[in-house]
Amino acid sequence: MRQNVYTVAQINSYIKNMFTQDYMLRFVMVKGEISNCKYHSSGHIYFTLKDAKGVIACVMFAGNRTGLSFRLEEGQMVVVGGTIDVYERDGKYQLYAKQITLDGAGVLYEKFDRMKRKLEEMGMFAPEYKQPIPKYVRTLGVVTAPTGAAVRDIINIATRRNPYIQIIVYPAIVQGDQAVASIVNGIRALERLGVDVMIVGRGGGSIEDLWAFNEEAVAQAVFDCSIPIISAVGHETDTTITDFVADLRAPTPSAAAELAVYDFAVLLERIAAFGNALNHAMLAQLKKQKNRLEGQRLRLKYLSPVSQIQQKRMYCMDLEGRLTSQMKTALTQQRHRMGLYAEKLKGLSPLEKLHQGYAYIEDIHHRVVNDVRKVKPEDRVEIYVKNGIIQAKVEEAREETYGEGADIRADI
Amino acid sequence: MAKEQTLEQTFEKLEDVVAKLEQEEISLEESFKLYKEGMKLIKSCNDRIDKVEKEVLKLNENGELDEF
Numbered sequence: 001m002r003q004n005v006y007t008v009a010q011i012n013s014y015i016k017n018m019f020t021q022d023y024m025l026r027f028v029m030v031k032g033e034i035s036n037c038k039y040h041s042s043g044h045i046y047f048t049l050k051d052a053k054g055v056i057a058c059v060m061f062a063g064n065r066t067g068l069s070f071r072l073e074e075g076q077m078v079v080v081g082g083t084i085d086v087y088e089r090d091g092k093y094q095l096y097a098k099q100i101t102l103d104g105a106g107v108l109y110e111k112f113d114r115m116k117r118k119l120e121e122m123g124m125f126a127p128e129y130k131q132p133i134p135k136y137v138r139t140l141g142v143v144t145a146p147t148g149a150a151v152r153d154i155i156n157i158a159t160r161r162n163p164y165i166q167i168i169v170y171p172a173i174v175q176g177d178q179a180v181a182s183i184v185n186g187i188r189a190l191e192r193l194g195v196d197v198m199i200v201g202r203g204g205g206s207i208e209d210l211w212a213f214n215e216e217a218v219a220q221a222v223f224d225c226s227i228p229i230i231s232a233v234g235h236e237t238d239t240t241i242t243d244f245v246a247d248l249r250a251p252t253p254s255a256a257a258e259l260a261v262y263d264f265a266v267l268l269e270r271i272a273a274f275g276n277a278l279n280h281a282m283l284a285q286l287k288k289q290k291n292r293l294e295g296q297r298l299r300l301k302y303l304s305p306v307s308q309i310q311q312k313r314m315y316c317m318d319l320e321g322r323l324t325s326q327m328k329t330a331l332t333q334q335r336h337r338m339g340l341y342a343e344k345l346k347g348l349s350p351l352e353k354l355h356q357g358y359a360y361i362e363d364i365h366h367r368v369v370n371d372v373r374k375v376k377p378e379d380r381v382e383i384y385v386k387n388g389i390i391q392a393k394v395e396e397a398r399e400e401t402y403g404e405g406a407d408i409r410a411d412i
Numbered sequence: 413m414a415k416e417q418t419l420e421q422t423f424e425k426l427e428d429v430v431a432k433l434e435q436e437e438i439s440l441e442e443s444f445k446l447y448k449e450g451m452k453l454i455k456s457c458n459d460r461i462d463k464v465e466k467e468v469l470k471l472n473e474n475g476e477l478d479e480f
Contacts (some may be wrong), residue, residue, distance in 0.1 A: 043430065136419040138462065146480075155468055155480075164461070167468045169480055187473055264461075267419070271457045274426045277448040281433035285443040288436070 009088065016086040019093060025084040030056065031097060031103055034076045047072060049080060049095065056084075057094040067099030069208060071177035075364035077103035101208070108207050112214055115241055119216070124223045125244045131228040133248050133317040134196055136262050139166040140225070141195035143186035146171030150203040150232070150253040157257035168195060174202040179212035184221040191225050198225070199256045200242065201232030213240035222246055351386075360384040374399045419460060426453050 006014070019025055032049035039045050044061025048055050060068065072078070077249045079137040082097040102108055119125065140158055144150050151169060158165055170186035173179050183200065190198055200222060202210070212218060222229050222245045231246035232253040243249040250256035292412055301307060346352065350360060361369040362382050369375055375394045417425075429450040433443055468480040 063476065134418065134420075164463055166466045167480075168471055168477065169468060170471045186471075187455075189475060192475075193471065218477050267461070271454055274423070274430065275451070275454050277430045278433065278447060278454070280428075281430055282443060282447040285440070286436065289440045289443075318450060336449075 008091070012086065012088040012091050015093075016088055019084060021087050025390055027081065027098075028084055029081045029094075031077070031079045031081055032056070034078055035074055037072045037074055039072075045072060045097075049078070057092060058097050059094060060097040060100065064098050067097070069176050070102065070211065072100065079103050108211070112241070115214060115216060115219075116244065119219055119241060119245065124219060127221070131247045133230065133259065136267070137165070137196035137260065139168060139195040140257075140260055141168050141170065141190035141193065141198040143170045143172050143183060143190060143198065144202050144253070145174045148203050150201060153252075153254040154199060154232075154257045157254050159260040161258065161261045164264065168193060175205065175209045175212060179190050180215045180217050183212055183218050187221045187225050187229070191227050195227060197260050198227050198229045199232055199250075199253070199260055200229055200246065201250075201253055201256060202234065203253065204234040204238065206237075210234050210238055210240055213242040214240070218242055219245045230256045230260055233377055333362075338371045354384065354386040359390075372399050414416075419457060422453055422457055426450060426457075429453065 030049060032051045035050050035055075037045065037047040037049045042135075043065065045060040045065075045068075047060075049058050050056075060082075067081075075150040078100050079102075080095060080097045081099045082095050084093055084095050086093045094220050123129070142151065142154055144154070146169060155167060155169075158167055168190060170190055172186040173182040187198065187200060202213070210233055213231075219241045222231070222242055228247040230248045230250050231240070231243045232255065233240045233242060236251035243343055248259060251257050354360065361384070363375065364380050365383075367374070369381055375381060375397050377394050377396055379394045381392050381394060383392055429446050432438065433446045433450070457476075469477040470480040472478055
């Protein structure tokens with residue numbers, strides 16, 4: 001039996017045809033680890049995909065690079081989607097990659113954890129290296145993509161809080177294989193420019209999109225930066241290595257702007273409040289001193305000689321008053337008593353007796369003649385009656401008794 | 413010249429001045445001195461605030477600043 005003999009070209013062509021006709025091989029997803037990766041100057045990437053049991057050659061042509069969002073490196077676990085075809089010249093089949101993605105979050109998380117542990121051991125997360133975020137900044141540096149919500153949010157919130165803040169944006173590439181270098185450059189450029197504080201970050205995305213912020217070079221740049229850095233990567237739930245290294249982690253770009261920029265209105269209020277407090281305290285001091293002065297003045301006034309004199313004068317007047325009134329009372333009393341005596345005396349008055357028809361007799365020597373023996377006939381006497389004096393001559397004087405005591409009886 | 417005080421440091425000083433001024437036992441001369449100092453600090457706070465609205469700038473590859 002004679003066997004057909006084919007040329008190499010023929011057989012390779014035959015095999016290629018078989019591959020081409022296979023429906024499954026037209027687009028297949030293959031998972032494996034990258035090795036022998038070469039970026040060719042033409043833009044094509046050559047690499048081998050391997051696992052524990054075998055290898056397959058792969059190529060990604062420059063025209064398909066849009067299907068790759070990160071830089072291929074040795075040891076990466078990836079899923080490569082593409083066509084399996086034969087390269088007749090070499091008699092080799094290979095995978096013509098159209099898209100390459102890192103294999104699942106699992107691998108990335110492992111990488112993340114490894115990086116986190118490594119940097120933590122290096123002390124890059126240590127609180128003693130954290131710089132305080134200055135409270136009142138004038139210039140804010142922002143390293144982020146120049147388009148998109150993140151930069152708009154930061155600018156809007158920062159200028160709303162303080163319309164006088166100077167914002168300098170470094171337009172960075174935040175994903176893809178140029179991202180790391182771009183972010184590192186941005187941090188260094190703004191550091192050289194001497195902004196007061198820096199926000200480094202981007203809006204939300206998949207773990208692959210945010211990956212640049214987990215790279216050691218970015219972490220190192222953030223760590224080395226002498227200007228305080230606020231990280232703002234993705235959403236609240238996204239945590240990157242940069243967040244751990246940064247001086248402050250903001251959950252979102254908007255929050256970063258609020259943390260970086262003080263509220264101008266609040267500042268003005270604060271200054272005004274200090275003004276009020278000062279005025280208030282000063283007025284209170286003045287009032288207190290015035291009160292003290294007034295107190296001392298009153299005390300001094302009380303102690304002054306003028307006051308003493310006045311006191312004494314008052315006392316004197318008081319005494320005088322009391323004396324006068326006592327005197328008056330005494331006089332009134334005495335006058336009253338005198339009145340009583342006058343009444344009594346009136347009863348005893350000799351004149352009163354004359355009115356009743358009695359008379360008073362004196363001799364020429366103005367001695368009372370109240371005894372018959374004091375006169376003798378021919379003596380001259382004067383008889384006082386109620387309205388005049390009678391000159392008389394005694395004719396006779398004889399003793400007589402009228403019951404009680406004796407009286408004079410004279411004949412005129 | 414000493415490094416310019418930050419606003420925060422100025423506020424701390426003001427806080428201090430007001431607290432002293434609020435103390436009971438303080439002479440009139442001392443309180444006037446504190447009051448004057450406080451007012452000076454407040455003025456410096458106001459002076460420090462640069463009230464010119466700024467354009468957002470963008471740093472280009474040559475390290476120059478353009479309008480954003």
